[in-house]
Amino acid sequence: MPNGGDGRIFEEDTNVYTYYRVDTSATSAPKQRTRKWREGLFSRLIRLFLVIFRWGKNGLCFIGNQTGQAVSKLGVKGFRASDLFHLLTGVILARGLVLGELLPFGGAYLAALLVFRPGLAGLMVLSTTLGLWSLSLPSNVFWNQVAVLILLASVISSTKRKPEQWWILLPLLVLAGHLLVKNAFLVWNGWNLYQEISIIFEAVMAGVLCLIFMVAVQWMETRHETVMHSEEIMATIILGACLILGISDLHWQHWTLGPIAASLVVLVAAYWGGAGAGSAAGALIGLLPSVTYLVMPYAVGVYAVSGLLAGLFRAWGRLGMSIGFLLGNLLLTLYLSEGSINREILYPLGSGAILFLLLPGRFFSRLGTHVPIYTQGSRGRLFTGFVPLFTSRSDPERLGEDEVEAAEAVAETGDRGRLGVTSKGLAGGEGTDPIWWKLVNERLRNLSRMLNEISATLEKGKTPSVTEGLDPLSGFFEDLKGELCRECSAQRVCWEEDFYVTYRLFLDLLSTGGAADKTSSEPEELMLRIKNRCLYPRDLVQQINQVYEKMKLQQYWQERIEEGRGLVAHQVKGLAGVLNDLVAEAHIQVQRIKTLEKRIIREMKKLGVNLEHLRVYRLPGGELEIYYQRRDCSVKYDCHNRIVPAVTAVLGQQFKINPAGCAGQDKAGCEICLTGAGRLAVEIGIAIRAEDGCACSGDNHLVMDLPGARQLLALSDGMGIGPIAAENSRFALNLMEKILRAGLPTEQAVRALNSLLLLRSSEETFATLDLVIINLQNGESEFFKMGAPTAFVKRKGKVTQISSTSPPVGILDEVEIVGQKEKLEIGDLIVLVTDGVLDSRFHVAEREAWLGQTLQQIESVDPQPVADQLLDRALANSSRVKDDMAVLVARIMEFKSAGWNTGNLIEE
Amino acid sequence: MNLEFNATQDILLTKVKGEMDLATAEPIRQAIDKRLQLERSRCLLLDLSGVSFIDSSGLGVILGRYQYLQRLGGRMALLKPAAGVKRVLEMAGIDRLMPVCESEGEAIKYLTRLK
Secondary structure, three states: OOOHHHHHHHHHHHHHOOHHHHHHHHOOHHHHHHHHHHHHHHHHHHHHHHHHHHHHHHHHHHHHHHHHHHHHHOOOOOOOOOHHHHHHHHHHHHOOOEOOOEOOHHHHHHHHHHHHOHHHHHHHHHHHHHHHHOOOOOHHHHHHHHHHHHHHHHHHHHOOOOHHHOOOHHHHHHHHHHHHHHHHHHHHHOOOHHHHHHHHHHHHHHHHHHHHHHHHHHHHHHOOOOOOOHHHHHHHHHHHHHHHHHHOOOEEOOEEHHHHHHHHHHHHHHHHHHHHHHHHHHHHHHHHHHHHOOOOOHHHHHHHHHHHHHHHHHHHHHHHHHHHHHHHHHHHHHHHOOOOOOHHHHHHHHHHHHHHHHOOHHHHHHHHHHOOOOOOOOOOHHHHHHHHHHOOOOHHHHHOHHHHHHHHHHHHHHHOOOOOOOOHHHHHOOOOOOHHHHHHHHHHHHHHHHHHHHHHHHHHOOOOOOOOOOHHHHHHHHHHHHHOOOOOOOHHHHHHHOHHHHHHHHHHHHHOOOOOOOOOOOOHHHHHHHHHHOOOHHHHHHHHHHHHHHHHHHHHHHHHHHHHHHHHHHHHHHHHHHHHHHHHHOOOOOEEOHHHHHHHHHHHHHHOOOOEEEEEEEOOOOOEEEEEEEOOOOOOOHHHHHHHHHHHHHHOOOEEEOOOOOOOOOOOOEEEEEEEOOOEEEEEEEEEEOOOOOOOOOEEEEEEEEOOOEEEEEEEEEOOOHHHHHHHHHHHHHHHHHHHHOOOOHHHHHHHHHHHHHHHOOOOOOEEEEEEEEEOOOOEEEEEEEOOOOEEEEEOOEEEEEOOOEOOEOOOOOOOOOEEEEEOOOOOEEEEEOHHHHHOOOOHHHHHHHHHHHHHHOOOOOHHHHHHHHHHHHHHHOOOOOOOEEEEEEEEEEOOOOEHHHOEOOOO | OEEEEEEEOOEEEEEEEEEEOHHHHHHHHHHHHHHHHHHOOOEEEEEEEEEEEEOHHHHHHHHHHHHHHHHHOOEEEEEOOOHHHHHHHHHOOHHHOOOEEOOHHHHHHHHHOOO
């Protein structure tokens, strides 16, 4: 550490430019002191800037919130602080001039925004009018522009259409609005061709821009949490360029806002996409002065070259890029202006570069979450050899500590199977950006869409049937005519004079299902008609039978093909559904808490325990999970008896080992996970009996801990009996366990399970699912019943029933999931049964009542005896067990924490 | 197990007599499917008044036909199940998917509403 006393900012700085450290070790003491002084000054300056920046940011947030509240009080519903951005954009865009007189931007943006935020109509008209007013326009230009704005705002806000219904209509509306209003003003003031052409040009521009702005606004309003598509990136860049147009004439002394913003945009583009993006952005930005006023477009070349140089200097960090940008800009300006350069050029460029240097790292990491940052290879082959010398910030560092920790956390927990993704692809590889998740998300979503498309195509695309249309039949008649009737003397009569009679006869023959085995007996009338018309009835019938059999065979295979196609379509659709469910939850990220890790390690050292690879994660729900490895335990159950109480004491909340158990002094060591234990615990009793004559029961159960101190109880009854039913229910529960462990919420997990069960087999099989999820902190529970019978809760001797039911899983494309909430208390008994238990009672009306009374009569409060007794009573109801029976009983208890201090010790 | 079919317009009325369990589920399924294809019906009215017992295999037959007709854009209704059978249907959530009617007129009215 070269300069330990200089605080955090300086530490960050030395990390950025590591070559300082190398130099420091090699230089003399006076030089070191000078450098220390300079670096100290530099760090203080940066700190001052950061403080000012933070004040500014907080101040803006405060103003935004206050304004939002004030506007809401004025009656504008749903006003958000972020709407200030739209209003400000409206003001700026309204100021944007093209060719010195056209104003297409304000109306286009107003129209695009109001499609998504119709409530802002009044405020947007005000803000755009304010922008126009600031331009000091001639009164007729000002008023016709305001009239266009009012017309557009009133039409759009009064038309109740969904945004997706506006895509074609809106540009046309904007075009028509401009043409109508401006032409009316033109006619009023005296028509001339030049003005007419200007109006048409402005109207077309506004229409096209409105479509582009809609893409950008749609992303801001509906998809701003997601990765931007290429068209959204382009639309946003164009919107940004238009904004620069709007502020291009604002200046203070020697500082003009337009060039400052232009420099900043070019530098950010170069940082984002390297030399290519930098020069492209430069060319676009350089075009703006020529668009605004009729000037020579020399700025295109200046900015394009500056962007190119900035991108090429990317390997040298932001400072290098700024130098490259300034060099390119100044050299070309000097060249083009024949050696003269003034402060009006120099100051804005320098300011833009300084602002770029001061942009916080978080800005780029935020940018990276929406726009895939071009990281690898963009440093350019030209500078590959110098990179180790000058680049000190690796990609993860540039993302900021928080993001890296989140990414690491995802990677590491994924390794343990919670999120189902291995860490090697994340932490080990180069793509550790948080954007990785967003990209995966987008890819999965696209894959799901693609599978849906394939499924729809398969469902629609039917093979043409041989029985459809006349072609196969006409072919058949031609064959018959050619082969059988060729030599017949009556051919002309049958196929020419009485063609329709013959045709009808053969059609009737085919429609009665062919003539096979019907020559002698049936249908009599038909045979009589054949004999009356044909000289060779037997040959005719044989021929028709052959053709009919062939057609039947074709039809059979066609049906099989259709079935296969339908099945594949169905399975592809199911797979798309599973992917969609995964995508919905793939954004889950966890946060690593290093401060807690340090505290635990400190505490463990006091106990003389060495925990390896300790990681503390906060899950999206706020609950903590702790992972560590141990190789040095001397006593069995040491984690239970010493570590858990210590961790509980440090963190101030109950923890338990998950899953419970101890491998002892295993040489390979243990990998332990501690999860929040909650205030409550659940004790389980289970009793199962197979149907008479069957070796195994079709009923299965599952009890598991869920993240966030929750407990899952599940009972499943497979369709049918015996091993097939057992396989169905076991498969359903196993899948359910995997899906819930992957972190999906219950409802989505049930939907995913349904889709997967449908994929498993084309046969009509299903499984019932009786789920209870208990929150062990507060006792709140939710019952999900998919084709499952009534559940019972016994509290202080009284029994209540819970009987909301949805169809079972694995047979229908869509399942409706209805949960029923119940607050559980310590001492409550929950009883889940399968239908076999209730069906043991003959009379329908008394089934649930009988089980309720039986449960009430049982005095025991221990789950296992209660389960056994309930099963025994059900068995006693009939002489024969007609269906599998299962009883799952759970008792809610107070959680007894582990460790020496509670007396809850486990001894070998 | 005994099945009676009666096709009118687009509706296939199927009366089931006996038990709908593992032993009878497959023949019932095949017979109904064959008849639905033959009659090209998109609606099925399943008369359960003669069904004395139904288990999960029987429920599978009903849910399978419902799913099949749904994909065709058709409908299905159940008619006059006995109390025991009705309770099982309720327990399986089938009454949420299709109406369980007490009269044929009511069921036909529901099914013809499709047109």
